[in-house]
Amino acid sequence: EMMAHHVFNRPDEGRMFYWMEECVKYCHEMFTETFGIDAKEITYVENPWCGGGNAGPAVEVIVGGLELATLVFMNLEEDEDGDVEIKGDKYREMPLQIIDTGYGLERFCWAAAGTPTIYEAIYPETVSWLKELAGFDGITEQWPELNLDNILGEMSRLNGIMNIEVGVDGDELRSTFIAKLSERGISITQQQFIAITDPLARIYAIPDHLHALCNMLGDGLVPSNAKAGYLARMLARRTLRMRDELGIEVSLAELALHHVDVNLGGKNMKQTQDGIATILNLEEEKYVEMLRKGEQVIKTMLSNVDKNANEIEDELLFSLNDSHGIAPEMAISLAHRSGWESMTLRTGFTAELAERHAKMAKDAAKEVNKSELVTGLENLPSTNSLYYDDVYQFEFDASVLFCGEIKGDDLPEGATHAIVLDRTCFYPEGGGQEADFGTLSTDSIHCRVLDTRKIGEHIVHLTDSSLSNGDVVHGCIDWNRRKQLMDHHTSVHIVGGAARKILGPHIYQAGANKSVDSARLDITHYNRLSRTDLDDIEKMANQVIVQVHKTEKSILNRKDADRKHGFDLYQGGAPKGDTIRVLRISDHDVQACGGTHHDELGQIGSIRIVRSTAVQDGVERLHIVAGQAALDFARDQDVLLRQTGDVFGVNINDVPRTAERFFGEWKEQRKRIEQLEAEIVRLRTSGGDDSSFSKDGVRIVIMESDGGLKNMSKMLKELTLDESKPTLAILGSKEGGGKLMVATTENSIASERYNSVEILQSIIPHISGGGGGRPTFAQGGGSKPEGLQDSFDAAKSLLDI
Structure with missing residues (x-):
């Protein structure tokens, strides 16, 4: 926790409150007069700071070797042509000069407590509990001559030399540490050092991870694969990995609830403890599934790496992280479980990965080149937006301030010109709401407005013809379109509030x-x-329409707004500017929103939640129709139900029961067909035709399948599943340009003798294709199905049968 105070100076506007000298003075007075620290114990170290595109001078405030505060004087912004260079990037001075201090709350606690490390000071109960669970005392009891508190105290003082930059050798750092301890009269072997510090590092890291994770979940965050949710998931998984490495048999949920009780007992959380437990139990289940799948990925990716190798190639680690979601530490852990027991993670690799991602994001941002839709608007006055004064006004008169041709790829069909008026009722696309359409007319010209956009402070109407500057026009929006958009926009707020009340406080708008x-x-x-969840949310949403009138x-x-409503106000995104528009629906929902909404909820009519889909793990998408769209949906559903009844030849009330009966009969027939297909495979490979051969204790099956990949996969499984019958199966199909599959019975003499990938690559050229896989299974496709028999012949020749 970095406690801070900020100062925003603007010298060019005559606003200069205070700068470096005063800031350091205030810090010094607090340290000496308030906290009673001897001034002789305080050291001020100047060290430039940079981050997030800004930089500036900084002063580190150190007491007894411990940095307690950093005073940053941010007066530079990144600029390729800047005249100031810091850590390889160039900066220029910016008009805003900011003081941003950071006083380490936990570090003050550590300094006051005087414990060997900061963790005993801020998480004493958790650290003690984890040591007990991990049997840490049993480790230290092996060497009674070692004074652990003394060692940890010296290690804390020496931590400054552990400067883990990218590429630094970990063994060398460890040796340096041991040597420095020896200089201070502490004799410890490398074996002892590793045996003590490795589990301690995990014991200390777990409560730190739990503290962040519990706060995030307590604030309503849900683990997912994107944005802040991804950070929560990574924290959970790193905690689980470290728990497993310590051999602790306590669930993640139990660890978290213990931490909440002893470290966050007084914190007012949105999420309940039961809710936190439910979320973390699900995360642990997903973690176990990830391990299962991850082991297969690791085995495939490392198939050509020697089992005694010490490191995984950097590019392979990058690929595992970016393509498969397996973090570097987890990749090493999975490698150990899969037989590569000597694997270690190069010191500094994680930092290098973060730098790589930061650079990729920075480069991508530089490459973004938004082509201007229209130019020449800079000197025009801002457009007066009438839709905020009265959302039901659909006609108006205005003057043309600008008309010009438009350019770009993202244009509606038929649009040729951009028109800016002094005032307008047309709502520009924004906040997820589509734009208004309509017309602009004079006595002699009639323009269709095909889209409306906002560029800076100007609302731009994209039209199919031009007008002249100074023309007085009559504007008319498509009211039916506006009404439907307002129905849907207001309904989104209502449904969001209902979801939060039905499902819990963690519900947050993600888009x-x-x-x-x-x-x-x-x-x-x-x-x-579930459908029941959706029905409950839908029911409450429609109750709100009836109960809340305005x-x-x-x-x-x-x-x-922040003080009154909190940061939940910005679920739809934080708007720019000093003032914001707030929509409040009684005590049901409140959000900052610049869209068009109904004044009276009854004008919506009704809301239907059609279905939900998974955008990603941890984010659910609700598909909503309201107003006329809800009536149209209900009518379409009724038509569909009647048509289904006609197909079955039953009354619509009997459709569900009839459909269930038909589905049951279909499943029975499908099961019988699969049984017959399996029997055909067994008959064809039992020696009754030329599809099956036997060579040196391995059954070799080469045959054509009538179906596609799904059918071929079933046949392969049937052929290679039984370990008592070692089999090499080569199946092909002429569907879709030609398909080939090669597989062996795993853990058998067939898999030891034959490599599926090598066989596939030898025979697939005959169907003009390509493919790949792993040693026990490979597949591929081509564009020449007539060459399938040639592939089979090549396989027989290769196998000498």
């Missing part, structure tokens, strides 16, 4: 879209939603 046909609302949730729309100063 939204409001079109004419439907609306989508993405919410954070740790589990898939919405409250207000314009608030950002600070006042």
Whole structure:
């Protein structure tokens, strides 16, 4: 926790509150007068700071060798042509000069407690409990001559030499550490050092991870594969990995709830402890599944790496992380489980990975080149947006301030010009809501507005013809479109509030879209939603329409809005500017939102939640229709139900029961067909035709399948599953340009003798194809199905049968 105070100076505007001298003075007075620290114990070290595109001078405040504060004077911004260079990047001075201090809360606690490490000071109960669970005392009891507190105290003082830069050798650092301890009169062998510090590092890291994880979940975050949810998932998985490495047999949920009880007991959390436990139990299940799948990935990726190798190639680790979601530490752990027991992670690799990702993001940002839709708007006055004054106004008169031709790829069909008016009722696309369409007319010209966009402070109408500057026009929006968009936008707010009340406080908007046909609302949730969940949310949403008559729309100063409503206000994204528009639906939902919403909820009519889909793990997408779209959906469903009844020849009330009966009969028939297909395979490979051969104790099957990949996979499984019958199976199909599959019975003489990938690559050229796989299974496709028999003949020749 970095306690801070900020100062925002603007010298060019005459606002200069205070700068370096005063800031250091205030810090010194607090340390000496408030905390009673001897001034002789304080050291000030100047060291430039940079990060996030900004930089500036900084002062590190060190007491007794411990850095307690950093005072940053941010007055530079990144610029390729800048005249100041810091750590390889160039900067220029910026108008805003910011003081951003960081006083380490936990470090002050450590300094006051005087414990060997910071962890005993801030997590005493958790550290003690983990030591007990891990049997740590049993390790240290092997060497009674070692004073652990003394060793840890000296190690804390020496930590400054452990400067783990990218590429630094870990063994060398460890040796340096042991040598420095020896100089201080502490004799410890490398074996003892590793035996003590390795488990201690995990014991200390677990509560640190739990502290962040519990706070994130307590604030309503849900683990997922994107953004902040990804960080929560990585924290959970690293905690689980370290727990397993310590041999602790306690669930992640139990570890977390213990941490909440002893370290966060007084914190007011959105999420309940039961909710945290439920989320973490699911995360642990997903972790176990990830391990199962990850082991297979590791075995495949390391198939050509010697079992005694000490390191995985960097590019392979990058690929495992970026393509398969297996973090470097987890890759090493999985490698150990899979037989590569000597594998270690190069010191500094994780930092290098972070630098690589940061550089990729930075380069990608530089490459973004947004082509301007239209130029020449800089000197025009801002457009007066009438839709905020009255969302139901659909006609207006205005003057043309600008008309110009448009350019770009992202243009509606038929659009040729951009028109800016002094005032307009047309809502520009934004906040997930589609734009208004309509017309702009004079006595002699009629323009269709095909899209509306906002560029800076100007609302731009994309039209199919031009007008002249100074023309007075009559604008008319497509009211049916606007009404439907308002139905959907207001409904998204209602459904979001209902989801939060039904599912829990962790529900947070992760995205939204409001079109004419439907609306989508993405919410954070740790589990898939059932139809019952959707029905409960839908029921509450429609109750809100009946019970809450009016919405409250207000314009608030950002600070006042933050103070009144908190940061949940910005679920739809944080708007720019000092003032924000707030939509409040009684005590049901409140959000900062610049869209168009109904004044009275009854004008929506009704809301239907059609279905939910998984955007990604941890994010559910609700598909919503409201107003006329809800009526159209209900009518379409009724038509579909009647048509289904006609197909079955039953009354619509009997459709579910009839469909269930038909489905049951179909499943029985499908099962019987699969049994017959399996019997055919057995008959064809039992020696009854030329599809099956036997060579040196291995059954070799080469045959054509009538089906596609799914059918071939079933046949392969049937042929190679029984370890008592070692088999090499080569199957082919003429479907889709030609397909080939090669597999061997795993853990048998067939898999020892034959490599599926090598066989496939030898025979697949005959169907003009390619493919790959692993030693026990390979598949590929081609574009020349007529060459399938040649592939089979090549296989027979290769196998000498």
